[in-house]
Amino acid sequence: MRPPRGTLEHLIRTRWRYWYLGLRKALALLQATWIAYSKPIPASCGQLLTQVLLCGALALAAASLTYCWLASSLLYPLGPSAIVATVCGLLAFLGLVLVPPARCLFALSVPTLGTEQGRRLLLSWSTATLTIAVVPNVLANLRAAGQVLRCVTEGSLESLLNTTHWLQTGSQALGPDGQAGSQGLTLQAQGDSAAAFRLHVLRVTQQVLEDFSSLESSARVVALGTQRVVTGLFMLGLLLDSAWYLHCYLTDLRFDNIYATRQLTQRLAEVGATHLTASPPAWLLWAARPRLSQAELLSCLVRLGLFTLLLLAMAVTVALDHVAFLLAQAAVGWARELPAVPVTLTIKYDAKYTVLGFIPFLFNQPPPENPYLSAYNSFQWELRFTAPGCPLLPAQRPHTATLLAAGALQLVACSTVLLETYARRLRHSIAASFFRTQEARRVRHLHARLQRRYDRHRGQPAQPQDASSCS
Numbered sequence: 001m002r003p004p005r006g007t008l009e010h011l012i013r014t015r016w017r018y019w020y021l022g023l024r025k026a027l028a029l030l031q032a033t034w035i036a037y038s039k040p041i042p043a044s045c046g047q048l049l050t051q052v053l054l055c056g057a058l059a060l061a062a063a064s065l066t067y068c069w070l071a072s073s074l075l076y077p078l079g080p081s082a083i084v085a086t087v088c089g090l091l092a093f094l095g096l097v098l099v100p101p102a103r104c105l106f107a108l109s110v111p112t113l114g115t116e117q118g119r120r121l122l123l124s125w126s127t128a129t130l131t132i133a134v135v136p137n138v139l140a141n142l143r144a145a146g147q148v149l150r151c152v153t154e155g156s157l158e159s160l161l162n163t164t165h166w167l168q169t170g171s172q173a174l175g176p177d178g179q180a181g182s183q184g185l186t187l188q189a190q191g192d193s194a195a196a197f198r199l200h201v202l203r204v205t206q207q208v209l210e211d212f213s214s215l216e217s218s219a220r221v222v223a224l225g226t227q228r229v230v231t232g233l234f235m236l237g238l239l240l241d242s243a244w245y246l247h248c249y250l251t252d253l254r255f256d257n258i259y260a261t262r263q264l265t266q267r268l269a270e271v272g273a274t275h276l277t278a279s280p281p282a283w284l285l286w287a288a289r290p291r292l293s294q295a296e297l298l299s300c301l302v303r304l305g306l307f308t309l310l311l312l313a314m315a316v317t318v319a320l321d322h323v324a325f326l327l328a329q330a331a332v333g334w335a336r337e338l339p340a341v342p343v344t345l346t347i348k349y350d351a352k353y354t355v356l357g358f359i360p361f362l363f364n365q366p367p368p369e370n371p372y373l374s375a376y377n378s379f380q381w382e383l384r385f386t387a388p389g390c391p392l393l394p395a396q397r398p399h400t401a402t403l404l405a406a407g408a409l410q411l412v413a414c415s416t417v418l419l420e421t422y423a424r425r426l427r428h429s430i431a432a433s434f435f436r437t438q439e440a441r442r443v444r445h446l447h448a449r450l451q452r453r454y455d456r457h458r459g460q461p462a463q464p465q466d467a468s469s470c471s
Helices: 005-038 045-073 078-098 100-112 116-173 191-251 262-271 294-336 358-362 400-434 436-458
Strands: 341-353 370-383
Touching: 005 045, 005 100, 005 400, 045 078, 078 100, 100 191, 100 400, 116 191, 116 294, 116 400, 191 400, 262 436, 294 400, 400 436
Parallel strands: none
Antiparallel strands: 341 370
16 A cells, blocks of 8 residues: 655655755764864864864874885884884874874875876876786796796606616617627617706706796895885875975965955955956866866866876786786696606517528528527606606786786876866865965955956056965
8 A cells, every 4th residue: 555645755855854964964064073173273172172083083094004004015024014103103193283284284185196296106106016016926927937847848858868778778688699690789878968968958947947036036126125115205295295285375375376266256245346257267267166177178188098008008017917827827737737658668579590591492482480589578667748856836826906906096096187176176275274364365366366357458557466486
């Protein structure tokens, strides 16, 4: 039985109102939390408590990420990693609580990832991560394939020498009686030369494997050191770029002052100068409007084309890693499945003689044969194409988690092409939330700039502009 239509509509409206009120409360809570976080001096005990809790949570998250980064990614010992992470967490907590610009710097580092500098850092980090995962793995698989070649060569040489030995034994088993008349079986194996050749081949293959092993170890050491250096430079570059933005924001009124914010709209409305934004210049961006201009879209498409080439290069590198693994896996599997071939050498020797054999020949009769000697010998051995004492190295599978992490960093860097404009707006909004007095000065400067532009278009003399200190 269906409920009445009016009851169903009332239920839908009630649920929608419930979700709407819950969303408004959540947004209000987030806004109050952000106001408490961005306050240089808390206005109440509640704001102070909120600020301390937020700084503690951020410091704990920073310490946890630092520990995971040092212990898991950079492979430092667990004890020193825990000590360094704890010290970093304490320093971060004290800096966030006691130094308001440090809180602003920490908040600015997030949207900085979406700018061009952050994109370069992400690309450098992803490239280092991909190199660390692929190069040692490819060398390890090449080493496994070289070990297969060594084992097959050693086994084939042993089988050849073993066959020569049994052939020589069979020829000696005939004894001096095997040489009847002017015919005989002679087989001689030069044992010293064969052994020397075998040792030479084994020495060459062992040297090749040692070279691959040394190259693999060097590649792992260099890759790990590169990852540590690149990661350190990544974090340092992120903080320096955020600090540079904050410095220019506080010292230069013209720096990144191209946004028509709510403060500017209110100021123009208060002084009756809303006509200044009736036909805004091309450089003026509306902070509250998410729409991108045509020039911004064209620039994004060009950069996305360049990122497509980088993604193709990454795909080729990952494919090379998988191809090396498949080849090494196939070679190792083939060598393990090589069967031992049983060989049986049977020597049957019958000697007979005739007396006055020409007389029966004159009467077209076969000459009578008298048995002289009969010998029968059988020798058995196996041909093994892999040496029993030569261990086969397993093929190294590609590090899927590391490759996915590098791919995720590439995709994040690619997404920053579209999000760069919004990241710049968010960075400006964060700085304005922390330094309201400076933002008021910047709004007045932007108002004066728009007024000069308006006067210049109307033919009135314009006032001189302030010099900029940051580009």
